[in-house]
Amino acid sequence: MGKLILDDFVAEDIHTILPLMYSDGLSFVEAEKAALGIDHAEVGEIAARAWRFPESLIDAIRNHHCNTQSTDNNELDLLVFLSNLIVHVISSRCEGIIYQIHPEILAQVDIKQSDVESIVELFPTEINAAAELLELSF
Numbered sequence: 001m002g003k004l005i006l007d008d009f010v011a012e013d014i015h016t017i018l019p020l021m022y023s024d025g026l027s028f029v030e031a032e033k034a035a036l037g038i039d040h041a042e043v044g045e046i047a048a049r050a051w052r053f054p055e056s057l058i059d060a061i062r063n064h065h066c067n068t069q070s071t072d073n074n075e076l077d078l079l080v081f082l083s084n085l086i087v088h089v090i091s092s093r094c095e096g097i098i099y100q101i102h103p104e105i106l107a108q109v110d111i112k113q114s115d116v117e118s119i120v121e122l123f124p125t126e127i128n129a130a131a132e133l134l135e136l137s138f
Helices: 002-012 014-022 028-036 040-050 055-062 075-094 103-108 113-133
Strands: none
Touching (some): 002 014, 002 028, 014 028, 028 040, 040 055, 075 103, 103 113
């Protein structure tokens, strides 16, 4: 959600963000924050608060990049984190990269790598079916 809101700003400042990533070794989120003064997780949190989402979902949105190998994370945090990773898997497959999700993260929500691969494989079909149902075009 925060990425959608920041998309135009990131496009304008990509010439600042990329060098921070490649030359300075920052992650995308760190470079985004350095260039824009805010990152997409923070923007997502602000939007979720404005839209009066439940506090548990606001926390999950804000923390979707955090390390979830800790046992203190609740299931919603883990599922939002995992959903974010699956989106990265889907987009990286489009670029020919195979992305593995850490087994401990999958184990915490009782999902196997083969389940992730099934989700990734079914995603184009399911998104097209949803688009047809909602009468959207991509």
